[in-house]
Amino acid sequence: MILERSNCFVPLATKAQDLFDYLTFLIKEPLPWQKHFGFDAVEINNSWIDKEPALHQVHQHLPIQRLGLLRVLPFSFYDWHVDQHRLSCINMLINVSHHSHCLFAEQLDPHTKDVCELRYSPRTYYLFNNQVTHAVLNAGGPRYMFSLYFETETKYEDAKDCLKDLLITDEF
Numbered sequence: 083m084i085l086e087r088s089n090c091f092v093p094l095a096t097k098a099q100d101l102f103d104y105l106t107f108l109i110k111e112p113l114p115w116q117k118h119f120g121f122d123a124v125e126i127n128n129s130w131i132d133k134e135p136a137l138h139q140v141h142q143h144l145p146i147q148r149l150g151l152l153r154v155l156p157f158s159f160y161d162w163h164v165d166q167h168r169l170s171c172i173n174m175l176i177n178v179s180h181h182s183h184c185l186f187a188e189q190l191d192p193h194t195k196d197v198c199e200l201r202y203s204p205r206t207y208y209l210f211n212n213q214v215t216h217a218v219l220n221a222g223g224p225r226y227m228f229s230l231y232f233e234t235e236t237k238y239e240d241a242k243d244c245l246k247d248l249l250i251t252d253e254f
Contacts, residue, residue: 085196090186090216091208092242093250096136098174098205101228104130105151105176109226115153119167120160122153126228136207136248137230140172144244145233154182154218154225162187165212170238173210174228175202181222187215209245211238 105126115122126149131137140146154160175182184202187195195215200208207228218225232241242249 085186085188085198087198090198090211090214091200094136094207094209094248095250096139096248098136098207099134101130101134102205105228108151109176124151126151139248140245143248144236144241147231147233149230152227152229154220156220156223158220160218162215162217164215168212168231169235170212170241171210172207172230174207176226176228178202178204180225182225183219185217185219209241209249213238
């Protein structure tokens, strides 16, 4: 069976604007990082929900609870897992020229996984299925990711349906 990308992630049509620029600046500053499920994390002010067009659109369809910036340590592997705490979310890679890989997998047999990769495009938000086995290989310096929590944990397919008018569902 081939793992379909659209069952793992799908991009939002509206590109990031000022939030991307702000986060690109912010990652160069000393921040009060805290551990959050193996990541370093810092919360981002929810005022961005109204200021950032894509987030405002999402919030109208599927309310957002909180925003955050995540950091993966240099030259590390965030192991294969399914999130215990989130069903779906929206992510955006901040340092897009960075050498890292976000992979999704389905076990084919005891030795082999079918794998697909989310190759992040600049300033692009992705609806992300946290319930498909995934991992991050960080083959460079720190990797910075914007991520959010919805007010209510929502299955990926339900989130995809709620946000269907905001997503690029053609082959991407």
